Amino acid sequence: MGDEDWEAEIIKPHMSSYVPVFEKDRYSSGAHGDTFNRTLASLSEMDDRYSRRDHFMRSRFASGRSLGNRDPGESNKREHTSTMGDFGVGRSFGNRGFSNNKFEEGDSCSFWRESSNDREDNQTRNRGFSKRDDSKYEQDEGTQRSGGIFGSRRSALSGVGKGDTYQSRSGSGSGRGGYKGLNEEVITASGKNSWKSEAERRESGDTQGPKVTYIPPPPPEDEDSIFAHYQTGINFDKYDTILVEVSGHDVPPAILTFEEANLCQTLNSNIAKAGYTKLTPVQKYSIPIILGGRDLMACAQTGSGKTAAFLLPILAHMMRDGVTASRFKELQEPECIIVAPTRELISQIYLEARKFSFGTCVRAVVIYGGTQLGHSIRQIVQGCNILCATPGRLMDIIGKEKIGLRQVKYIVLDEADRMLDMGFGPEMKKLISCPGMPSKEQRQTLMFSATFPEEIQRLAGEFLKSNYLFVAVGQVGGACRDVQQTILQVGQYSKREKLVEILRNIGDERTMVFVETKKKADFIATFLCQEKISTTSIHGDREQREREQALGDFRCGKCPVLVATSVAARGLDIENVQHVINFDLPSTIDEYVHRIGRTGRCGNTGRAISFFDTESDNHLAQPLVKVLSDAQQEVPAWLEEIAFSMYVPGFSGSTRGNVFVSIDTRKGKSSLNTAGFSSSQAPNPVDDESWD
Numbered sequence: 284m285g286d287e288d289w290e291a292e293i294i295k296p297h298m299s300s301y302v303p304v305f306e307k308d309r310y311s312s313g314a315h316g317d318t319f320n321r322t323l324a325s326l327s328e329m330d331d332r333y334s335r336r337d338h339f340m341r342s343r344f345a346s347g348r349s350l351g352n353r354d355p356g357e358s359n360k361r362e363h364t365s366t367m368g369d370f371g372v373g374r375s376f377g378n379r380g381f382s383n384n385k386f387e388e389g390d391s392c393s394f395w396r397e398s399s400n401d402r403e404d405n406q407t408r409n410r411g412f413s414k415r416d417d418s419k420y421e422q423d424e425g426t427q428r429s430g431g432i433f434g435s436r437r438s439a440l441s442g443v444g445k446g447d448t449y450q451s452r453s454g455s456g457s458g459r460g461g462y463k464g465l466n467e468e469v470i471t472a473s474g475k476n477s478w479k480s481e482a483e484r485r486e487s488g489d490t491q492g493p494k495v496t497y498i499p500p501p502p503p504e505d506e507d508s509i510f511a512h513y514q515t516g517i518n519f520d521k522y523d524t525i526l527v528e529v530s531g532h533d534v535p536p537a538i539l540t541f542e543e544a545n546l547c548q549t550l551n552s553n554i555a556k557a558g559y560t561k562l563t564p565v566q567k568y569s570i571p572i573i574l575g576g577r578d579l580m581a582c583a584q585t586g587s588g589k590t591a592a593f594l595l596p597i598l599a600h601m602m603r604d605g606v607t608a609s610r611f612k613e614l615q616e617p618e619c620i621i622v623a624p625t626r627e628l629i630s631q632i633y634l635e636a637r638k639f640s641f642g643t644c645v646r647a648v649v650i651y652g653g654t655q656l657g658h659s660i661r662q663i664v665q666g667c668n669i670l671c672a673t674p675g676r677l678m679d680i681i682g683k684e685k686i687g688l689r690q691v692k693y694i695v696l697d698e699a700d701r702m703l704d705m706g707f708g709p710e711m712k713k714l715i716s717c718p719g720m721p722s723k724e725q726r727q728t729l730m731f732s733a734t735f736p737e738e739i740q741r742l743a744g745e746f747l748k749s750n751y752l753f754v755a756v757g758q759v760g761g762a763c764r765d766v767q768q769t770i771l772q773v774g775q776y777s778k779r780e781k782l783v784e785i786l787r788n789i790g791d792e793r794t795m796v797f798v799e800t801k802k803k804a805d806f807i808a809t810f811l812c813q814e815k816i817s818t819t820s821i822h823g824d825r826e827q828r829e830r831e832q833a834l835g836d837f838r839c840g841k842c843p844v845l846v847a848t849s850v851a852a853r854g855l856d857i858e859n860v861q862h863v864i865n866f867d868l869p870s871t872i873d874e875y876v877h878r879i880g881r882t883g884r885c886g887n888t889g890r891a892i893s894f895f896d897t898e899s900d901n902h903l904a905q906p907l908v909k910v911l912s913d914a915q916q917e918v919p920a921w922l923e924e925i926a927f928s929m930y931v932p933g934f935s936g937s938t939r940g941n942v943f944v945s946i947d948t949r950k951g952k953s954s955l956n957t958a959g960f961s962s963s964q965a966p967n968p969v970d971d972e973s974w975d
C-alpha cells in the first residue's frame with residue numbers, strides 16, 4: 284500500500300464505543316464523550332490498520348522482533364526497506380492539512396513522521412488577544428476543580444470532575460500546555476509594555492479564546508501530607524564517594540552535617556520532619572556557598588537533592604534577616620523568585636518551599652500557566668515572600684503590576700540550562716532587565732541542573748556575578764549511576780509490540796514511557812489501554828486540569844503507566860518510579876539524562892530501557908556510548924559499532940551525529956559542541972512541542 288492509501292485510510296472517521304481506562308470515567312455520554320469516542324475510534328481504526336501493517340512487516344521480515352541481535356548494517360537495510368515500501372521515508376504527514384483541531388476531527392494520521400504541526404507554537408499562531416481588565420481578577424470566572432498535583436505523594440488523587448471533557452486539543456486555547464516561540468514585546472492599549480510574547484498571552488489566558496478558568500486544588504494543610512516523603516535508597520550513602528569539583532575563588536568549605544549549617548530551630552525541625560538526616564553532596568557544597576552570599580551554578584545528578592540545596596540556605600537567610608510576615612497588598616514585593624520550565628515542576632518546588640518554611644512567617648506562592656490568572660493574582664496579593672513561577676505567568680503578573688521586584692534578593696533558575704536556552708532565555712533576559720529588578724551585583728543568582736552545556740554556561744555569565752562558583756558533582760551532564768540503562772535496537776514498527784512485552788513483564792511497577800510528540804503520547808496511551816494496561820498521559824496539549832489529574836493518577840498508582848512527552852522529563856520527583864522507557868529517544872543526550880533520571884532517585888535504584896531506532900537515532904550513538912560508559916553501564920557492541928561508524932575525524936560538515944559538531948537537522952542549525960553530547964541552543968520540534 285502506498286503513502287496515499289495509508290493517509291486516506293486513516294483519516295476516515297469511525298465510530299467505536301471503546302473508552303480507555305485513563306479517561307473511562309469521564310465519557311459515558313454527551314457531546315464531549317462522542318468527540319472523544321470518535322477520536323479514539325480513529326485511533327483504534329488506525330491502530331488496527333497499523334497492526335496489520337506491522338504484522339505484514341514482521342511476516343515480511345521474520346526476524347523483525349529480534350533486531351537487537353542483528354548486524355546493524357543488516358538491520359538498517361531491512362528497516363529502511365520496509366519504511367520506504369510502506370510509510371515513505373521523508374514524507375511528512377504532519378505537514379498536510381493539520382490544524383488546531385486536528386485530533387478531534389479524526390485527522391489522526393502522522394504519528395510517525397509528524398513534526399511541526401505537533402508543536403506548541405503552531406497552535407498559537409494567528410490568535411488574537413485582548414488585554415483583560417486587571418480588576419476582574421476578583422471575579423469568579425468559574426472553577427474546574429479536580430484532583431491535582433498538590434497531593435501528598437502517598438495520597439490518592441481522585442474525583443474526576445463530572446462533565447470533564449477530553450478536549451484539550453480542541454483549540455480553545457484554554458489551558459493548553461505550550462508556550463514558546465515568539466518573544467516580541469507588546470505595547471498594550473495603555474501604552475505600557477506588557478513584556479509578553481504571544482505565547483505568554485496564550486498561557487495566561489489573555490487571548491480572544493475562552494478564558495482559562497482552571498483553579499488548581501489547594502495544597503494539603505495537614506502536617507503529615509506536607510512532610511510526606513519517600514525513603515532514601517540503598518545507594519544513598521554511595522553519594523559520598525562521588526567526586527565533587529568546585530571552581531572559582533575563595534570557595535567556602537563544605538559542610539558535612541546539617542548542624543554545621545547553623546540553621547534556625549524551625550528549619551532544623553522541618554528538615555528532620557522531612558526525613559533528611561544526611562546531606563547529599565550538592566547540599567554539602569551549595570549550602571555554605573549560598574549562605575556565604577555567593578552566586579552559584581551547580582550541576583549534580585538527577586534526584587540528588589538540588590531543590591533543598593537552594594531552598595534551605597535561602598530560607599535561612601530570610602530568617603536571619605528577619606523577614607516580615609507578608610500581608611495583603613495589591614503590590615507584593617517577594618524576596619525570592621524561583622523559576623522552572625514546567626508547571627508540574629514549579630508546583631513541586633513550591634511544595635518543597637512550603638514544607639521547609641512550615642512554621643515560619645515566610646509565605647511561598649506558586650503561579651503557572653494553564654490556570655486562571657485571577658487565581659494567581661489572588662494568591663499573590665495575600666502575601667508573597669517566595670514566588671515560584673513558570674516564566675510566562677511570571678512575566679504576565681509583572682506586566683500587571685502585581686509584583687514589584689525591588690526587594691528581590693534571590694533569583695533561582697532550576698533546570699537552568701533549559702531556562703537559558705533559546706526557548707526561555709529571552710524571557711529570563713527580560714526578567715533580569717525588568718524595571719526595579721536589582722542588578723546582579725545587588726542580588727544572589729543561583730542556577731541548578733543535572734546538565735550544563737558549555738554554550739549555556741557561557742550565556743549564564745550575563746546573569747551571574749563574575750566571582751560566581753561552579754559546583755560539579757560527578758561528571759557534568761552524567762547520568763545517575765543508580766539507573767540501570769539498557770539500549771535495545773528496535774525499529775519503529777516493532778516498538779509497540781516490544782513495549783507491551785516489557786510492560787507485561789514489569790507488571791504493576793510504576794513506569795514512565797517517553798515519546799516524541801503529543802499526538803503519539805495520546806496514541807500510545809490509548810493503545811496501551813486497549814491492551815488492558817492502565818495508562819494515562821501527560822503532554823502540552825492536555826488541559827492543565829487533565830495534566831494534574833494524570834500525574835495524580837500516576838503518583839497514587841491508579842495508572843501505573845504514564846506516557847509522556849519531554850514536558851515530564853525534568854525535575855519531577857515521583858515516588859517509586861521504577862522504570863523509564865524511551866519509546867522514542869530524545870533528540871539530545873541531555874534530555875536522555877533528565878528522562879532516565881525520573882527513576883533511581885535519592886539513592887534508590889531504577890531501570891531505563893531505550894528503543895534505539897537506527898533510522899533516526901544514530902546521531903545519539905556516540906553520546907550514548909559515553910553516557911553509558913561514564914555511568915559504568917554495559918555498552919552493546921552494535922551501539923559501539925554505530926558510534927564508530929558515525930565518527931569522521933576532522934570532518935565538520937553537516938553529518939548529523941558527528942561528535943564534534945552537533946546539528947539539529949530539523950532546525951537546520953548547527954552549533955559547536957565540544958563534547959558532542961550536549962543539547963544545542965536551538966530547541967528542536969520535539970522540544971518545542973513539549974514545554975509549557
Ligand SMILES: Nc1ncnc2c1ncn2[C@@H]1O[C@H](COP(=O)(O)OP(=O)(O)OP(=O)(O)O)[C@@H](O)[C@H]1O
Nearest residue numbers: 559561562563585586587588589590733854856885
Ligand atoms: N538530604 C536528603 N535526605 C533525604 N532525602 C533527600 C535529601 N535531599 C533530597 N532528598 C529527597 O530526594 C528527592 C530528590 O530530590 P530533588 O527533587 O531535589 O532532586 P534533584 O537533584 O533536584 O533532581 P532533578 O535533577 O531530577 O531535578 C526528593 O524526594 C527529596 O525530598
